[in-house]
Amino acid sequence: xxxxxxxxxxxxxxxxxxxxxxxxxxxxxxxxxxxxxxxxxxxxxxxxxxxxxxxxxxxxxxxxxxxxxxxxxxxxxxxxxxxxxxxxxxxxxxxxxxxxxxxxxxxxxxxxxxxxxxxxxxxxxxxxxxxxxxxxxxxxxxxxxxxxxxxxxxxxxxxxxxxxxxxxxxxxxxxxxxxxxxxxxxxxxxxxxxxxx
Amino acid sequence: xxxxxxxxxxxxxxxxxxxxxxxxxxxxxxxxxxxxxxxxxxxxxxxxxxxxxxxxxxxxxxxxxxxxxxxxxxxxxxxxxxxxxxxxxxxxxxxxxxxxxxxxxxxxxxxxxxxxxxxxxxxxx
Numbered sequence: 001x002x003x004x005x006x007x008x009x010x011x012x013x014x015x016x017x018x019x020x021x022x023x024x025x026x027x028x029x030x031x032x033x034x035x036x037x038x039x040x041x042x043x044x045x046x047x048x049x050x051x052x053x054x055x056x057x058x059x060x061x062x063x064x065x066x067x068x069x070x071x072x073x074x075x076x077x078x079x080x081x082x083x084x085x086x087x088x089x090x091x092x093x094x095x096x097x098x099x100x101x102x103x104x105x106x107x108x109x110x111x112x113x114x115x116x117x118x119x120x121x122x123x124x125x126x127x128x129x130x131x132x133x134x135x136x137x138x139x140x141x142x143x144x145x146x147x148x149x150x151x152x153x154x155x156x157x158x159x160x161x162x163x164x165x166x167x168x169x170x171x172x173x174x175x176x177x178x179x180x181x182x183x184x185x186x187x188x189x190x191x192x193x194x195x196x197x
Numbered sequence: 198x199x200x201x202x203x204x205x206x207x208x209x210x211x212x213x214x215x216x217x218x219x220x221x222x223x224x225x226x227x228x229x230x231x232x233x234x235x236x237x238x239x240x241x242x243x244x245x246x247x248x249x250x251x252x253x254x255x256x257x258x259x260x261x262x263x264x265x266x267x268x269x270x271x272x273x274x275x276x277x278x279x280x281x282x283x284x285x286x287x288x289x290x291x292x293x294x295x296x297x298x299x300x301x302x303x304x305x306x307x308x309x310x311x312x313x314x315x316x317x318x319x320x321x322x
Contacts, residue, residue: 015237015265016265016267017311018235019315038322042269042273043273043276044269044272044273045277045278045279046272046278046280047279047280077270078322080314080322084311084314084318085267087234087235087269179319179320179322182319186312186315186316186319189305189312190312193309193312194309196306
C-alpha cells in the first residue's frame with residue numbers, strides 16, 4: 001500500500017508499509033484457521049448495520065438513529081520487519097456483512113478465496129466479487145480430513161475459473177501450507193502488476 | 198445473597214462504559230472522509246492544551262501512537278470498535294495532536310521491489 005506522505009508536523013518515526021490481504025470463502029471453509037496458522041491473531045471489533053430481519057428484535061425506541069451493532073472480525077498481522085507489515089482480514093461470508101466488503105477490498109493487494117470441495121458453491125460469491133472489482137485473487141482449496149480429493153482441473157472446471165487465476169491445494173491448519181498460499185497470492189499480484197508496468 | 202464484591206460486573210457483562218458512550222453517541226467524525234483501515238496514525242510533539250475536552254481513551258490513543266500505528270492496530274489494542282476509534286482519532290487530529298497518513302490507492306507499480314521483499318520475507322517466516 002502506498003502512502004500519501006506524512007502530514008506536516010508528523011512524528012519522528014518512519015511510517016510502516018502495510019499490505020492488506022483478504023481471506024474470503026464460505027462459512028466453515030477455514031478462514032479463521034488460515035489467519036490463525038500464519039499470523040498473529042488480534043481482536044478486532046467493527047460495526048454491523050442492523051438489517052431489516054434483525055430490526056424487530058432490537059428495541060429501537062428512543063434510539064432511532066442507531067443503525068449499527070458491533071461484531072468481531074478475523075484479523076491477523078504478520079510482522080516481516082518493524083516497518084513492513086501484512087494485515088490479513090477474514091471477510092465475513094454471510095449476506096448481512098456484504099457492506100463491509102467494499103471497505104475491506106479498498107486498496108487490498110489481493111484476496112485468497114478458500115474453497116471447500118464439499119461446498120464449492122459457497123465460494124462463488126467471493127469469486128464473483130473479486131472478478132468484478134478487479135481485485136487480484138487466487139483460489140486455495142482447503143483439503144479437509146476425509147474430504148474427497150479432486151483433481152485441480154476438475155475443481156477449476158466446476159468453479160468456471162479463468163485460466164489465469166492460480167489455484168492451489170492447501171491445509172489451512174498448517175503454517176507452512178498457509179504461508180505457501182500467501183506467497184502464491186503475492187507472486188500472482190506481482191505478475192499482474194508487472195504485466196501492466 | 199451474594200457478597201458485595203461478587204456483585205461487581207465482570208468481563209462477561211461487557212464493558213462498564215458502552216463503546217459509543219466513550220464518544221458521546223457520535224457515529225461519524227465531523228467533515229472527515231473515512232479513515233482507511235490501514236491509515237497510519239502518528240503522535241505529534243504538540244502538548245495537549247485543552248485537557249478538559251479529552252477523555253481517557255484519547256490519552257490511551259496518544260500513548261499508543263508515539264510509534265506510528267495503523268488504525269486497525271489501535272482499535273485492536275484499545276479493544277474498541279473501529280468506528281469509535283475513527284472518531285477518537287479525528288478528535289485528536291482536530292487538536293493537532295496526531296497526523297494521519299492515508300494510503301493512496303495507486304496500482305502498486307512503484308512497489309514492485311517491496312512486494313518482492315514481502316515474498317522473500319514470507320519464505321523466511
